[in-house]
Amino acid sequence: MSQTESDLGFASDEDVPISYMTRTRDWYLALGYGNPYRWAHYAEVPFAPLRKPLAQMTVALLTTASPFDPSKGEQGIGAAYNAEAKFYKVYAGDVRQDHDVRISHVAIDRKNTTMEDSNTWFPLPALRAAEAAGRIGSLAPNFIGIPTNRSQRHTIDVDCPEVLRRCQAEGVEAVVLVPNCPVCHQTLSLVARYLEAAGISTVLLACAKDIVEYCGVPRAMFSDFPLGNAAGKPNDPASQAATLELAFRTLESAPAARTTVQSPQRWSASHAWKQDYSNVARVSPQEFARLRSENDRAKEAAKALRADQLS
Numbered sequence: 001m002s003q004t005e006s007d008l009g010f011a012s013d014e015d016v017p018i019s020y021m022t023r024t025r026d027w028y029l030a031l032g033y034g035n036p037y038r039w040a041h042y043a044e045v046p047f048a049p050l051r052k053p054l055a056q057m058t059v060a061l062l063t064t065a066s067p068f069d070p071s072k073g074e075q076g077i078g079a080a081y082n083a084e085a086k087f088y089k090v091y092a093g094d095v096r097q098d099h100d101v102r103i104s105h106v107a108i109d110r111k112n113t114t115m116e117d118s119n120t121w122f123p124l125p126a127l128r129a130a131e132a133a134g135r136i137g138s139l140a141p142n143f144i145g146i147p148t149n150r151s152q153r154h155t156i157d158v159d160c161p162e163v164l165r166r167c168q169a170e171g172v173e174a175v176v177l178v179p180n181c182p183v184c185h186q187t188l189s190l191v192a193r194y195l196e197a198a199g200i201s202t203v204l205l206a207c208a209k210d211i212v213e214y215c216g217v218p219r220a221m222f223s224d225f226p227l228g229n230a231a232g233k234p235n236d237p238a239s240q241a242a243t244l245e246l247a248f249r250t251l252e253s254a255p256a257a258r259t260t261v262q263s264p265q266r267w268s269a270s271h272a273w274k275q276d277y278s279n280v281a282r283v284s285p286q287e288f289a290r291l292r293s294e295n296d297r298a299k300e301a302a303k304a305l306r307a308d309q310l311s
Contacts, residue, residue: 015271017224020182020208020278027278031292040152040186042216045257046197050174054252057173059131060140062163062191064148064184065101065122067091075104077116083302088149088309090162092142095124099143106148106181108228112273117234121180123205126231126244135248140170146191148184155187160194167200174201176247178230182208189215196257203251205230205243209260219254221247223263226273232265239265 025036050057068075072084085105093099101122103115119125124143130136144166149155167175175195177188185208192202196218203219206212207230212220223230223243232240243263250261267273276282283291 012271014274017209017222018274018277019210020185020227021210021214023278024182026280030280030283030288031295032288037150039211040190040215042193045216045218046193047218047254047257048196048199048201050201050252052173054136054174054248055134056137058138058140058171059127059136059174059176060167060170060172061095061122061124061127061143062175062177062188063101063122063143063145064106064179064181064187065103065118065145066105067093067145068100068102075102078110078114079104080110081105081107081298083298084305086148086302086305087145088147088306090147090159090166091145092166093145095128095139095141095143099124101145103180103228106184107278108180109226109273109277111276112226112267113228113234115228119237119240120229120231120234121178123176123178123231123240123244126240127176129241130244130248135245136174140167140172142166142170146187148181148187150183152186152190155190156194159187160191163191164195164198164200167195168198172200174251175203176244176251177202177204179204179206179208180228180230182211182227185211186215189217192217192219201251203247203254205247209262213258213260216258218257218259219250220260221250221263222260223265225265225267227277229267233267 021039066085066087073082075085082104103121131139179185179188189212192204196202204217206220206222207225207227209222232243
């Protein structure tokens, strides 16, 4: 940065949202996999305006987090990616109960966050507080868990109709969606589009801005935080409450489809963390060879688990 730019208070040129689609493509090419992934992309985006005040609406929480199962290996604070913890069918949970749902099964930013506070990816307590305060009319009886699926066809043809069926059965009028990894962001973008086309208003809490905007969502509330923190900073209730409130305001005030609102919160004073996620420039050829081997094993484990769960 030049002295003039510094004097003017400009931010660094690197202090911009991460291009997760580019990082993911380059990462898998570096691992030796050809045929880069084709991300979902639409020109037209459905939009369902709120039909009444949010304080009178039934709101549902949608998540890609996975229920904790101690038989499926390490899933705790700082856990490595764990394919055994993946799930492949839509599930639901009673919002009046507490739930231990985790994100060790997805590709979040493990260097800059530790998965120590589930409120950063599963804002059910914050939604209960919003209901108690009258900010929303009521919570739907169940939250809905949606599998992170690289197959857009399976998400659209199988998972989306099931999510819509569950929402309609519980009188859901608006939905808050909270993804985690890059593919999670695509999955819930597809779900948001499907629900919106059926008349249910949605807002997606995103950390991967490029993926949700490329897919085309009705409303996104973007936090420039490491993946896995779309609902606010860990161990920071004020950040989490502010994040959810901004999502509500986005839901209420978006004038048209493709509305993205960016949170004013910053992860830290430095933007250096943005250089870490799937950055091929920071990994040696030897490390890539090891990672390729690990990835192949994880893919086989996930393939077997998927076949078992869907059988």
